[in-house]
Amino acid sequence: MRILFDAYGGDNTPDEAIKAARLAKDQYPIELTLVGDSEAIAHRAGQLGVSLDGIDLHHAPTAITMEDEPTDVLKRLSDCSMAEGLRLLHQGEGDAFVSGGNTGALVVGATMIVKRIKGVKRAALTALIPSATGNYLLLDVGANADCRPEMLAQFAVMGSAYMEKIVGVKEPRVGIANIGTEEHKGTDLQRQALALLKDAPINFIGNAEVRDVPLGCADVVVCDGFTGNVMLKLTEGLAKMFVGELKQVLFKNLLTKMGALTLSGSLKSFKQKLDYKKSGGAPLLGLMRPVIKAHGSSDAEAFQNAIRQAVSMVENRVVETTEQAMTQLNSQLKQRAGAQEQ
């Protein structure tokens, strides 16, 4: 297995990418290709004292930044490390691609270069978010601001396959993010997606009332990319607010400071649970081969986790499972549309 890894995707690259490549190569039985300005990578590795033994370099002269337009990955910056990595993946010169770069560019690039699984309308961006009982997979979290009901149905199938194969949740409970559990709730999008998913080849539980989502009411939660991104960002913002409020409470006076001291270990683990950014990367689902979006702020450890995730997606044949489930779903949707026409 060969993992392709973008050496210039993220705030702390190439340094943290170089370190992560070393850690991953030493710990996992994989081949690894670092994509980026190979001379600069070799030079910087020397300065950092990190050996590149056994790690392959693939040269790409430019890099796409957070400020560039997503479509630049196809045109103006088609020789950037991200585009080059995606091309290698498409050509079969690697089994998965990991990048911490421009999210929009990665979605556009992966869709156009790696291409989607047959029958998949749109690739989806995911986030694995902590809940009271574990984690739930939220998708789409921003690749597609506007969605049609068929897309939500497909996200459900794609998310279910990932959650079962990679996170290890048996028969994951899949729900539609909605403002109530009743069938008539929400907009046309939720109502029509609900109808489409009734016979889908997954453990579909209907609407997931958003209030209960952080409490663990579903393992996979599907929605349009606008709603998903709102949920993701509100979760991040509230976590930050809560931790801030808590700090104010804890360091109010000497007595509470002493209390806080006895709690410091526990509070740290509380904070860490909320800081899910460290848990790895977010897979883009629906593509012909695994593509993982690592957080832009990733350090070596976070990048290494994202690489481990890519390895797991290849080992567990997520793409193949998704392909099969998607064929089943699409034939059901076709039958359904045919029955409605008659």
Added chain:
Amino acid sequence: MRILFDAYGGDNTPDEAIKAARLAKDQYPIELTLVGDSEAIAHRAGQLGVSLDGIDLHHAPTAITMEDEPTDVLKRLSDCSMAEGLRLLHQGEGDAFVSGGNTGALVVGATMIVKRIKGVKRAALTALIPSATGNYLLLDVGANADCRPEMLAQFAVMGSAYMEKIVGVKEPRVGIANIGTEEHKGTDLQRQALALLKDAPINFIGNAEVRDVPLGCADVVVCDGFTGNVMLKLTEGLAKMFVGELKQVLFKNLLTKMGALTLSGSLKSFKQKLDYKKSGGAPLLGLMRPVIKAHGSSDAEAFQNAIRQAVSMVENRVVETTEQAMTQLNSQLKQRAGAQEQ
């Protein structure tokens, strides 16, 4: 000033409504009419030992429940306490109406019976939500799942008037809930609303990135009712999850229990800040007269707060301010549409 108060709207009515009526009548210089089954109210007040001296009763034989359809308030249950209260308000036999009953029914009933301010396309449901720096007003939080850009522009003006007049925030910063601050972010709804609001007679700050909303980036945040309800419910769910996690951390072992003990007062105030349900009711904005939705789970204190809010809305002439701002906005929108046609 006369406040009309639904004696049968909420989980704990009529008992808590009767107690709240007494408290409000004793503390505020107002006339108060309790609307509902007057014989039952008088009987129950006697049992509770609460005097109804100086409180007027207006008879309504039925009550609408959470299980009834919103439109029942107009037809099957048009003699319920909520419908009767709204009719009194429309007829000028009161200055504001407070109810903790079926939210959907209150939106439908208020819109059809009390009617909207001239030029207002839809009434909006609001929520005042705690942030790191104070509170922000979110609207719409569920009255209109689907919205057009003009509606968001009107919500912005309505919310601004309320926040300035009632909450006392000078020149409140008004933003559109969005998945980024850049002008191209979001869907057509956000982009078009942004264009409409550029010259609006408010302190418009553009897009409010959802991640920053709990941190206090705006005083008024507008969105469609689906997104608003998702934000409201996710905030509630996450607050519950965080408090639960925190409890687990605090009561892990003897040492942390001791720590928790020294912190108990502070943690209680932390929890209370998150539990914004106690802070009163949510006004329905855009109506010819003030209508306040108290929480369904309100106790006497919460109902009393909602009544105080109603008093404040009448005293501060929120409806009149909204009317003026709305005329200004609508004439701007018309000019704009005219300019585009030419």
